[in-house]
Amino acid sequence: METGVYIPIISDYGFKATFGNEADSLFLRTALQALIKSDTPIREAHFDKNAFEALTIDSRSGIFDLACTDENGSQFIVEMQLGLAPHFVQRMKFYALHKFNTVVERGEFDYANLPKIYAIAILAKSILPTAHFHTVANLRSESGEIIDTQLTFITVELAKFNKQVAEIETDLEKLVYTMKTLHTTEPTQYPAFWNEEWLKRAIDELDTRKMTPEERAHFARVTAANAEAVKAEKQKIQEVKLEVQMNAVANLLGLNTLTVEQIANAIGVSIDFVVEVQKTNTDKL
Structure with missing residues (x-):
């Protein structure tokens, strides 16, 4: 802030x-x-x-x-x-x-x-x-x-x-x-x-x-700690979002009814993202 x-x-x-x-x-x-x-x-x-x-x-x-x-x-x-x-x-x-x-x-x-x-x-x-x-x-x-x-x-x-x-x-x-x-x-x-x-x-x-020098130092420490916490929370949110998107793509791929382009549009991701999930799933087989 x-x-x-x-x-x-x-x-x-x-x-x-x-x-x-x-x-x-x-x-x-x-x-x-x-x-x-x-x-x-x-x-x-x-x-x-x-x-x-x-x-x-x-x-x-x-x-x-x-x-x-x-x-x-x-x-x-x-x-x-x-x-x-x-x-x-x-x-x-x-x-x-x-x-x-x-x-x-x-x-x-x-x-x-x-x-x-x-x-x-x-x-x-x-x-x-x-x-x-x-x-x-x-x-x-x-x-x-x-x-x-x-x-x-x-x-x-x-x-x-x-x-x-x-x-x-x-x-x-x-x-x-x-x-x-x-x-x-x-x-x-x-x-x-x-x-x-x-x-x-x-x-x-x-x-x-x-503020005294000690108060300024304390404020700086609190601000830095909060910034790191916010950064970590944003990273966790991104990781969860990525996992949700990957699972959604994998589920649609498993249906074998939609093209790669249609899946990308439905989930809101790039075609390359869908292709990468498809490749990962194939490699696991």
Whole structure:
């Protein structure tokens, strides 16, 4: 991700420096209050372990970006997603239901007085068939009546937010505008609300001009590691795509009903690609 004066909040480094700032939780607490649309200030935020071990059939662990608990015991899971993730809702259900099971077991399977759980997803792209950038979902009846608010799913889709500075009023709008635009904004275009203490502290953490040499070195390491991870992921995607295409070509060749040209057009590959798969299959016989 390109970075100017300010590091993007939605980057790995930026998210940890703002939402995950354990030394100063003012931004996190105010952001959470805005995200859940609560009129009651969150006065404390205790950071929890943000991973759980070996829940899936192949013993892989689950990990989310941030987990914390407020002074009333309400549980928050926050996850950031930059790329397109059409099945992200399923991932958030997996995290939230695991957290639900955890709090029930801690109470020795007592379902009374369970704490509220908020599963918050902040997405750079759009995944829901809804028009608004901020969606709150609870268990409801077929007529829309609330059945339960103990478990709440909150989704923010940055791509759907298009308000200009003059139109922004609420803390939620200030938060989303900042997350979407900070890294592309010049200091001379500073919105007035960025001087509010909760935002000012977060922005200071992301101002490259104020970074110490150690912070710059750490940022460089994180950026390099993320770039390598993205490169590796793209390579895996290409390998999977290639395998799928090869299998599709091989299946069509096995039917003996289509020409090489027809197979190439049907799969969207070159004639040479089909010929190479044909040759490989012949050599195996």
